[in-house]
Amino acid sequence: MPIVTSADGTRIGYETHGSGPLVICVAGATQYRAVDQDTPRLANLLADRFTVLIYDRRGRGESGNTEPYAPMREIEDIEALIDAQGGTAMLYGMSSGAVLALEAAAALPQKVARVICYEPPINGAQSRDEAFAELAEMEGFKSRGDGAGAMEAFMRSVGASDDDVAGFKASPAWAGFAAVGTTIAHDYRVMAEATKGDMKTRWRGIAQPVLVVNGDKSFAFMEAGADAAAAALPNATRKTLQGQGHDPPPRSSRRCWPSSSPSDRSSVMERIYTGSCHCGSIHFTAPIDLSEGIRKCNCTYCFKTGYRKAFAYGDSVAVTQGEEHIGHYAAELSSWPAGHIDHMFCTSCGTQLFSRGYLEFAPFNGWFHAVNVSTLDAAPEELDAAPIVYEDGLHDRQDQAPALVGYL
Template sequence: MTWENDLPTVTSKDGTVVGYDSKGSGPAIVLVAGATQYRAVDSTTPVMIDLLADRFTIINFDRRGRGESGDTGPYAVAREIDDIATLIDAAAGGKAGLFGMSSGAVLALEAAAALSEKVTGVVMYEPPVDPDQNSETSWQEHAEMAALAETGDAAGMMVKFVTGVGMPPEAVEGFQQSPAWADYEAVGLTLEHDYRIMAEATDGNRAPERWQRARMPVLVIDGDASFPFMKAGADWVAAALPNSTRRTLAGQSHEFDPKVLGSVLAEFFGR
């Protein structure tokens, strides 16, 4: 663990510097962000952290290529798993629970399967798996993002992403003209990472056998006000795990209430 510009960092296995912050005391929980999410733009997660910090040590980090974290190519999911392992060892005393949001939930599960001796439990909020989308389509979507990343078209990648999740054209145009756009465009290239995570997770239209190594308790959550495919996706993921529990939160969408989800995390990790 080191400090750069008064902010804590760790150095991952491949030499990438990963920025993070830690708050609270007690059993550690590492938060794994979803697509486009990082500390400089995320106003929701800090509310949840404040609600949990009296009982847990909460470690919130910028995934590689975002915010205070560097990046080392070529990208591989294994490199992000190494980042999480380094954080668990350096900032959490060698053991931690994981909370993952959206595509970060799938990354958290991949990390749990690879680091089973370090991970005590996992909470997955809305892993964005669409069981009706075939593997070939997932890989094609990744290839399109990877091609844009090769040309450095971060803006094009962000537009493609927000359009794909249903943002209307007029809203996309307004987003590009807003003060927030620069901070999101800055992490546009990392969208290829998330598309790669999802393509690998659903390769061959089946859950990976490696997930069977995640034998710790795993809670898979969706919200009943979210995208229609999220429930089916959460069911699909939970059915593939050896020790999973499913839960649907009333009134919650993909943009969750941090007080509601914070209470769920406190119950799960406080057992």
């Protein structure tokens, strides 16, 4: 595996996926390559447009752990990774790694081009004294070399029950996490120093664009924490991923990423498309990522109408003109949680616009709109470049292609 040497001589292990502008994934507490399966999967999803770098934070996996620890040492690690690849990087920080990524953006304004923060765990209900008391406890575990004790205390701090702890300790995964338990003190140090003071003053120099994201099914304080981070930053955008918790699956995480390069000002991979019916009575907007594909389905509705669709997740389609001209056709679907899907069309010209449905599995995880791509104001070249995805909607297997696709 590749190695870089940080400013204090610490060796940092990493790997890269794909080619394109550099993105560095900054992990949260206890995460490193030997136990993390999701980040490489996310990297592979994005490998066609980015060089995605995944590394072991110091003290974990293949990286060293020169003492004494300080958050600035981890910023120097990130700088060494950027320098090894050349140029600048976007940082994608997860949980406490999101706060470390912001600290790096403040310290390295010429090398960090933008930041995506997924659920910085900023707990506004926790006082500064409480945060530093918890840090002292974790540093005590570290000084004793008690990674297992640190891991157990960390689990209990986020609400794990006795049964949860016992079950995890009995699992094969426990040893890998306990091995890096002492580094939880590093994350507590980052969080206490960065967020238990005036964050707005601390981060006022972060001019780079920052996207702060939370999942609406996560811990209760995460939404407020994301709001607090965004409010403290001079150039922040907020996004909530519908149906996602603190560890979203890779296909959901990728919806946070920009469509081209780290300097792109667009906040997500999704582009906001405008669309309209044939007669112009109805206009709408919809956030869609065409790289996910234009879908052709064999269900009776899509087949009989020639419907080609792309997905907009959540209740994110907005009608900007002519809502009074929208007609509804509710098709009964007893196997779906909502019992039906609502197909919407223009009552003047008959153009099929979009359908609203509810599915509980990824990538839908709740409400979604299937938008008729023929109604989008997109260049033919853009539509032509989108991959075609076939789905077996006739048998409610949206994640599979039907046996026959040529007739679609």
